[in-house]
Amino acid sequence: MPEAVIQTYTRADEAFDCLQTAIVKGDLAPGEKIGEVELCSRFNLTRGPLREALGRLESRGLLVRRPHAGVKVVSVSTDELMELYRIREVMEGLAARQAAERMTDDEITALHTTLDAHEAMIEQAHGQAYYQAEGDYDFHHRIATGSRNAKLAQMLLGDLYYMVRMYRYRLSTASGRPHMALGEHRRIVEAIAQRDGELAEFLMKRHINAARRNIERKIAEGGLTI
Amino acid sequence: MPEAVIQTYTRADEAFDCLQTAIVKGDLAPGEKIGEVELCSRFNLTRGPLREALGRLESRGLLVRRPHAGVKVVSVSTDELMELYRIREVMEGLAARQAAERMTDDEITALHTTLDAHEAMIEQAHGQAYYQAEGDYDFHHRIATGSRNAKLAQMLLGDLYYMVRMYRYRLSTASGRPHMALGEHRRIVEAIAQRDGELAEFLMKRHINAARRNIERKIAEGGLTI
DNA sequence: CAGGCATATTTTGTCAACAATAGTGACTTT
DNA sequence: AAAGTCACTATTGTTGACAAAATATGCCTG
Numbered sequence: 001m002p003e004a005v006i007q008t009y010t011r012a013d014e015a016f017d018c019l020q021t022a023i024v025k026g027d028l029a030p031g032e033k034i035g036e037v038e039l040c041s042r043f044n045l046t047r048g049p050l051r052e053a054l055g056r057l058e059s060r061g062l063l064v065r066r067p068h069a070g071v072k073v074v075s076v077s078t079d080e081l082m083e084l085y086r087i088r089e090v091m092e093g094l095a096a097r098q099a100a101e102r103m104t105d106d107e108i109t110a111l112h113t114t115l116d117a118h119e120a121m122i123e124q125a126h127g128q129a130y131y132q133a134e135g136d137y138d139f140h141h142r143i144a145t146g147s148r149n150a151k152l153a154q155m156l157l158g159d160l161y162y163m164v165r166m167y168r169y170r171l172s173t174a175s176g177r178p179h180m181a182l183g184e185h186r187r188i189v190e191a192i193a194q195r196d197g198e199l200a201e202f203l204m205k206r207h208i209n210a211a212r213r214n215i216e217r218k219i220a221e222g223g224l225t226i
Numbered sequence: 227m228p229e230a231v232i233q234t235y236t237r238a239d240e241a242f243d244c245l246q247t248a249i250v251k252g253d254l255a256p257g258e259k260i261g262e263v264e265l266c267s268r269f270n271l272t273r274g275p276l277r278e279a280l281g282r283l284e285s286r287g288l289l290v291r292r293p294h295a296g297v298k299v300v301s302v303s304t305d306e307l308m309e310l311y312r313i314r315e316v317m318e319g320l321a322a323r324q325a326a327e328r329m330t331d332d333e334i335t336a337l338h339t340t341l342d343a344h345e346a347m348i349e350q351a352h353g354q355a356y357y358q359a360e361g362d363y364d365f366h367h368r369i370a371t372g373s374r375n376a377k378l379a380q381m382l383l384g385d386l387y388y389m390v391r392m393y394r395y396r397l398s399t400a401s402g403r404p405h406m407a408l409g410e411h412r413r414i415v416e417a418i419a420q421r422d423g424e425l426a427e428f429l430m431k432r433h434i435n436a437a438r439r440n441i442e443r444k445i446a447e448g449g450l451t452i
Numbered sequence: 453c454a455g456g457c458a459t460a461t462t463t464t465g466t467c468a469a470c471a472a473t474a475g476t477g478a479c480t481t482t
Numbered sequence: 483a484a485a486g487t488c489a490c491t492a493t494t495g496t497t498g499a500c501a502a503a504a505t506a507t508g509c510c511t512g
Binding site for chain 2: 462463464465473474
């Protein structure tokens with residue numbers, strides 16, 4: 001047994017998770033001003049733990065608080081979304097490089113099978129963008145973890161991904177280029193399997209850069225409004 | 227008037243600042259287990275705001291909390307410190323590139339004068355490592371802000387720098403290579419002034435990489451113990 | 453004498469009432 | 483009539499008391 005420690009789940013954690021998913025899923029719209037008492041009744045919580053959760057969410061940048069004036073969900077402009085992708089580019093590039101150097105063989109095998117599953121899902125649920133988005137998240141999640149860089153994984157998984165996902169739900173994976181993305185994923189995994197960190201970094205950066213430009217183009221075309 | 231909004235300072239903010247500086251300065255030693263009531267009496271606070279601040283600090287990675295078991299200051303191994311520098315390398319590289327593209331001429335002038343002040347301080351307080359550390363922080367702070375990438379600045383200034391500074395206080399700027407660092411800083415500013423983003427990124431990455439290797443070497447020599 | 457179990461204590465997690473502040477509306481004044 | 487000011491209300495910030503949980507201690511048993 002690797003982990004028998006059952007992290008007791010406190011009400012503040014519950015509040016945190018509820019709010020985070022509510023924000024990511026869009027149940028709480030960006031810019032929406034929300035009262036504490038309303039949130040309490042909505043999630044069956046009391047104000048103590050709620051405030052604790054609000055503090056955490058604020059320091060993660062998912063919502064902004066003005067003293068005595070209430071909290072509101074952060075609203076990210078398209079420019080800011082592009083900046084997020086630029087950060088992802090360099091950080092995930094680093095993650096891919098370190099993953100190539102440090103992942104175990106078992107983890108790499110798991111990466112391969114993950115991609116196979118994604119391919120099957122794309123063939124089958126042809127056009128179901130939601131699965132594609134989740135699959136993409138799964139892939140990047142594994143690489144962040146595989147980097148064996150705790151802080152890097154924390155920043156990617158705990159900060160950036162939530163903000164990006166917040167928009168992916170709304171755009172419902174605007175990228176909409178499942179096959180292309182899958183091919184890029186395959187090449188990245190190949191580089192990792194060959195323990196070629198430099199190549200993995202390069203491919204990952206290019207992959208995220210392509211995703212960013214794709215979204216940028218779609219927004220410019222007016223097909224998407226944030 | 228650009229900013230007439232007086233951010234009212236709440237008790238939770240006070241608690242947050244107190245704890246953060248206490249951790250960074252080393253008044254609260256890493257690994258030290260601290261009780262909530264003790265902290266309250268120490269900083270003249272009550273438990274409500276304190277707990278809010280603890281939540282924020284936890285999500286920033288400065289302390290770890292185990293439910294019902296108390297909080298303790300995070301203790302970072304040398305390996306983890308090196309990982310922090312690797313993250314800094316790519317993120318500050320990006321910051322330098324974007325700063326070169328976006329900083330105003332006034333900001334660049336300010337950067338120059340900042341470096342002049344650092345040089346004077348180094349000459350004068352010859353060996354006073356503390357000023358060097360603060361000067362270094364000032365330099366990197368300006369570039370992070372100048373990147374015009376809000377999230378990037380937040381992650382650097384709000385997360386990474388505090389963790390690194392936490393160790394700089396303890397090592398009392400182990401780097402101890404003030405003149406060399408100043409020269410590197412000058413070259414980075416030159417690249418920014420010439421709006422050469424690519425070069426600025428390259429120089430910044432090399433600068434941080436050199437700092438990392440320097441610390442790594444000193445630790446390996448046994449001169450420093452964390 | 454050592455190990456495990458039960459109890460007791462300390463510490464954290466939670467709650468509900470109180471105080472302070474910002475936003476809002478009406479009123480007065482120019 | 484418009485603008486500024488004052489008071490009010492609703493919401494947030496804070497406090498202290500209560501409940502639950504984990505660690506530590508001491509006792510009992512093998």
